Amino acid sequence: MTLDTLPKILRENARKYGHRRVAMREKDRGIWKEFTWEDYFVTVRRFCMGLVHLGLQRGDKVSILGENKPEWFWAELAVQSAGGAAVGIFTDCLPDEVKFYAEHSDSVFAVVHDQEQVDKFLEIKKDLPRIKKVIYWDPKGLWSYTDPILLSFGQVVEQGKAYDKEHPTLFDQLVDQGNGDEIAAFCYTSGTTGLPKGGMLSQRWLVESVREWAALDGWFGKGYGYLSFIPPAWITEQGIGIAGAILAPMVVNFPEEPETVQENIREIGPDILFFGARLWENLNRMVQARMIDSTYLRRLIYRLALPVGLRMADMKGSRKGPGFLWRAFYFLAYQAVFRQLRDRIGLSNVKTVYSAGGAVSPDIIRYFKALGIDIRLFYGSTEQGVMTMPRQGDIRPETSGPPVPWVEVRLSHDGEILIKNKYPYSGYYKNPEATEKMMRDGWFSTGDFGHLNEDGHLIVIDRMDDLKELAGGKKFSPQYTEVRLRFSPYIKDALIIGGPDKDFVTALINIDLDNMGRFAEAHHIAYTTFTDLSQKEEVIDLIKKEIKTVNATLPDWTRVRRFVNLHKEFDADEDELTRTRKLRRTFVEERYKDLIGALYGDEASYEIEASVTYRDGRKGTIQTAIQVNRIEG
Amino acid sequence: MIHVQKADEAIIRIRRLSLKFGGLQALSNVSVDVRAGEILAIIGPNGAGKTCFLNCINGFYHPYEGEILYLGRDLTRLKPHRIAALGIARTFQNIELFSGLTALDNLMSARHIHMRHGALLGCIFFGPTRREEIAHRERVEEVIDLLEMESIRKKTVGSLPYGQRKKVDLARALCMDPSILLLDEPMAGMNVEEKEDMARFILDVYELKKIPIVLIEHDMDVVMDICHYIVVLDFGRKLAEGRPQEVKDDERVIRAYLGEE
Numbered sequence: 001m002t003l004d005t006l007p008k009i010l011r012e013n014a015r016k017y018g019h020r021r022v023a024m025r026e027k028d029r030g031i032w033k034e035f036t037w038e039d040y041f042v043t044v045r046r047f048c049m050g051l052v053h054l055g056l057q058r059g060d061k062v063s064i065l066g067e068n069k070p071e072w073f074w075a076e077l078a079v080q081s082a083g084g085a086a087v088g089i090f091t092d093c094l095p096d097e098v099k100f101y102a103e104h105s106d107s108v109f110a111v112v113h114d115q116e117q118v119d120k121f122l123e124i125k126k127d128l129p130r131i132k133k134v135i136y137w138d139p140k141g142l143w144s145y146t147d148p149i150l151l152s153f154g155q156v157v158e159q160g161k162a163y164d165k166e167h168p169t170l171f172d173q174l175v176d177q178g179n180g181d182e183i184a185a186f187c188y189t190s191g192t193t194g195l196p197k198g199g200m201l202s203q204r205w206l207v208e209s210v211r212e213w214a215a216l217d218g219w220f221g222k223g224y225g226y227l228s229f230i231p232p233a234w235i236t237e238q239g240i241g242i243a244g245a246i247l248a249p250m251v252v253n254f255p256e257e258p259e260t261v262q263e264n265i266r267e268i269g270p271d272i273l274f275f276g277a278r279l280w281e282n283l284n285r286m287v288q289a290r291m292i293d294s295t296y297l298r299r300l301i302y303r304l305a306l307p308v309g310l311r312m313a314d315m316k317g318s319r320k321g322p323g324f325l326w327r328a329f330y331f332l333a334y335q336a337v338f339r340q341l342r343d344r345i346g347l348s349n350v351k352t353v354y355s356a357g358g359a360v361s362p363d364i365i366r367y368f369k370a371l372g373i374d375i376r377l378f379y380g381s382t383e384q385g386v387m388t389m390p391r392q393g394d395i396r397p398e399t400s401g402p403p404v405p406w407v408e409v410r411l412s413h414d415g416e417i418l419i420k421n422k423y424p425y426s427g428y429y430k431n432p433e434a435t436e437k438m439m440r441d442g443w444f445s446t447g448d449f450g451h452l453n454e455d456g457h458l459i460v461i462d463r464m465d466d467l468k469e470l471a472g473g474k475k476f477s478p479q480y481t482e483v484r485l486r487f488s489p490y491i492k493d494a495l496i497i498g499g500p501d502k503d504f505v506t507a508l509i510n511i512d513l514d515n516m517g518r519f520a521e522a523h524h525i526a527y528t529t530f531t532d533l534s535q536k537e538e539v540i541d542l543i544k545k546e547i548k549t550v551n552a553t554l555p556d557w558t559r560v561r562r563f564v565n566l567h568k569e570f571d572a573d574e575d576e577l578t579r580t581r582k583l584r585r586t587f588v589e590e591r592y593k594d595l596i597g598a599l600y601g602d603e604a605s606y607e608i609e610a611s612v613t614y615r616d617g618r619k620g621t622i623q624t625a626i627q628v629n630r631i632e633g
Numbered sequence: 634m635i636h637v638q639k640a641d642e643a644i645i646r647i648r649r650l651s652l653k654f655g656g657l658q659a660l661s662n663v664s665v666d667v668r669a670g671e672i673l674a675i676i677g678p679n680g681a682g683k684t685c686f687l688n689c690i691n692g693f694y695h696p697y698e699g700e701i702l703y704l705g706r707d708l709t710r711l712k713p714h715r716i717a718a719l720g721i722a723r724t725f726q727n728i729e730l731f732s733g734l735t736a737l738d739n740l741m742s743a744r745h746i747h748m749r750h751g752a753l754l755g756c757i758f759f760g761p762t763r764r765e766e767i768a769h770r771e772r773v774e775e776v777i778d779l780l781e782m783e784s785i786r787k788k789t790v791g792s793l794p795y796g797q798r799k800k801v802d803l804a805r806a807l808c809m810d811p812s813i814l815l816l817d818e819p820m821a822g823m824n825v826e827e828k829e830d831m832a833r834f835i836l837d838v839y840e841l842k843k844i845p846i847v848l849i850e851h852d853m854d855v856v857m858d859i860c861h862y863i864v865v866l867d868f869g870r871k872l873a874e875g876r877p878q879e880v881k882d883d884e885r886v887i888r889a890y891l892g893e894e
């Protein structure tokens with residue numbers, strides 16, 4: 001029997017390792033609880049039988065909505081064991097968004113985390129006739145809920161145990177019927193443009209491509225530890241956390257709460273980790289901010305050690321390599337500072353570290369390389385999985401590495417990246433036109449603009465749709481500048497504006513409230529709210545200085561000439577950001593078009609009245625004057 | 634000490650409570666029933682005597698007249714620590730936590746009324762003391778789980794923002810395994826989101842423990858939403874009482890809050 005599906009491999013793992021090896025850990029009430037492969041398998045089996053007893057059939061879809069907890073993984077494997085597909089939904093989706101995903105995917109069950117998610121489903125259930133049951137796994141707050149559609153995870157497991165006893169061969173039959181072509185999971189794409197599309201991933205994708213990836217990057221067979229906090233609705237977690245953990249195998253650790261993730265990473269000291277682009281930036285920002293707050297002696301030592309580390313990082317990449325003297329200096333710097341720093345942020349043990357899903361500033365990669373952490377910025381997508389991957393020992397900050405062995409990369413005449421993949425996705429659910437549109441003569445068009453350098457490494461510059469032209473036809477990439485601006489601890493987000501009707505480039509800036517607040521305190525500047533702080537003269541001068549630093553590295557016509565500090569932060573609840581925190585450019589430009597008009601006009605300030613949406617759905621308005629700031633030089 | 638409660642049975646009977654500070658009459662002849670299975674709100678303008686009322690139940694103040702009957706005992710002459718041992722827990726307007734200790738230590742300190750080992754036995758950690766410590770820690774972790782405080786359990790209370798300190802205060806009261814909860818303005822100084830979270834926690838506690846809760850609160854929306862019964866105090870006297878809808882429409886209450894025309 002070939003092990004071509006995850007459930008089959010899980011069953012095999014339980015047989016091989018039983019109670020001898022730990023598969024998962026969950027921190028519950030302050031203590032890490034362990035689950036062995038046998039525990040994992042038995043719960044999956046019982047939950048699967050419970051669902052089958054409730055009517056789950058081969059090919060059915062089940063929506064899963066909750067934080068990263070073992071129940072999420074158990075539910076997905078249980079659904080796959082019966083030949084169904086798991087549909088992951090982001091936990092901070094509003095009820096309308098949840099309704100879209102549950103309805104579009106034709107889900108017949110919903111497995112949810114807690115009262116918050118249950119409430120969402122109860123609100124929309126009348127529009128979701130297909131949903132038979134809503135199954136929750138954290139009963140807190142649900143003690144007096146009597147809706148018959150609700151069932152607890154524990155109850156389903158109990159019912160499954162009984163059903164399994166009555167039909168002892170059924171589970172194995174269902175698992176044996178599975179094959180590589182069956183759809184295992186749905187990953188809806190971020191939707192930076194238009195409605196989200198349901199990318200379908202087959203068992204073959206989860207098993208074969210992940211297996212090759214694990215072998216390529218050397219985490220196959222090493223028994224690594226991993227911390228699962230990336231939403232499984234996102235393809236990366238499906239690949240590493242769900243599939244990778246079963247294939248490699250790895251131990252998956254689940255954090256207590258989203259707020260304790262940093263602390264839990266320190267406790268576990270994982271070997272393999274994936275941080276999105278923004279997380280690396282935040283980590284870097286946090287270290288810098290803490291340094292500003294620390295004692296004189298510590299700051300001094302840090303300021304001495306960091307250049308040594310950075311120099312080492314640069315030399316390691318060059319042909320000559322570092323000499324003995326520098327190696328000695330680095331050893332000192334590492335023992336004095338970097339080792340402790342790594343321990344503080346929980347990255348002492350990491351051997352394989354990834355990033356993807358957005359542009360990471362080469363400066364950040366260089367920074368962590370100085371600490372001895374080689375971040376591999378790979379290029380991947382929901383539709384094609386991992387496409388290029390930097391290889392161990394040949395990681396260059398500006399590139400995304402050469403293509404992986406099972407993928408071919410080509411560039412179209414206008415610079416678009418085209419892909420041929422041995423393990424592609426299985427199209428978009430119920431959307432053959434969109435699936436068709438992505439293919440061009442047998443090659444998948446990614447919609448990304450890039451180029452291949454002389455070593456065959458791919459450099460991804462920007463989305464094709466996001467490339468802008470200034471008046472006169474000069475092309476520029478706003479994202480390049482935005483990423484460099486975000487490297488400043490005082491700038492949380494930036495949107496670069498420019499167009500064929502505009503002569504120069506401008507920026508909308510979100511200040512970083514935490515770090516700017518610290519700066520204000522240190523300089524005795526009194527402020528009340530984010531809005532107030534953003535318009536203070538000292539703050540504007542500081543931002544101006546930061547922008548000038550970035551301008552110095554850019555070609556003349558792409559430099560930022562004017563900027564405003566926005567009166568409020570970009571927010572996903574207001575559709576300004578996607579759920580994965582990417583800026584929705586067209587929407588934001590449309591929303592703030594009057595402000596942008598003022599940016600290019602002659603006025604020194606602009607009266608703005610903006611509507612905001614609070615977390616509970618209510619609307620309000622903010623009224624304030626925003627300074628239009630010019631940059632000379 | 635768990636008292637099995639019948640619905641509507643009065644757990645605490647307060648009769649003719651009167652309290653004076655020199656010439657200032659803080660409370661006059663206040664009679665209130667705290668019933669099983671109810672969230673009772675005490676409302677009134679500032680200075681009406683609401684916190685004084687709670688302090689009398691607790692034993693911080695001793696009224697010169699009246700009685701507070703709980704399980705057949707009159708609480709008015711008892712010291713506060715005795716009243717706490719009877720299962721009456723409260724939170725404070727000014728929080729009153731040990732700001733130098735971590736949140737966890739503050740919560741463990743609330744378990745003292747249930748601890749059996751004395752100071753001497755506490756010096757020898759292994760054996761019965763350790764087992765008891767673990768049992769208490771487990772109870773405390775359950776409360777931490779209920780109030781979603783995992784991320785602050787090891788943080789020093791003094792470094793926590795106001796809203797989170799209020800949460801620790803509530804958690805501490807819960808760690809006493811109380812039969813009655815007295816909350817003094819639990820939502821003061823919070824924004825909309827924090828208030829909704831706090832309201833949800835209070836309701837969770839109510840549904841889980843099924844104990845009566847007495848709540849002093851100014852935010853009328855909150856009171857209307859979560860309370861079953863309201864008592865209105867004004868200048869130390871009971872002005873009105875009843876179900877939320879009755880009290881809201883009561884003319885005397887409206888006049889007391891908004892003033893005469």
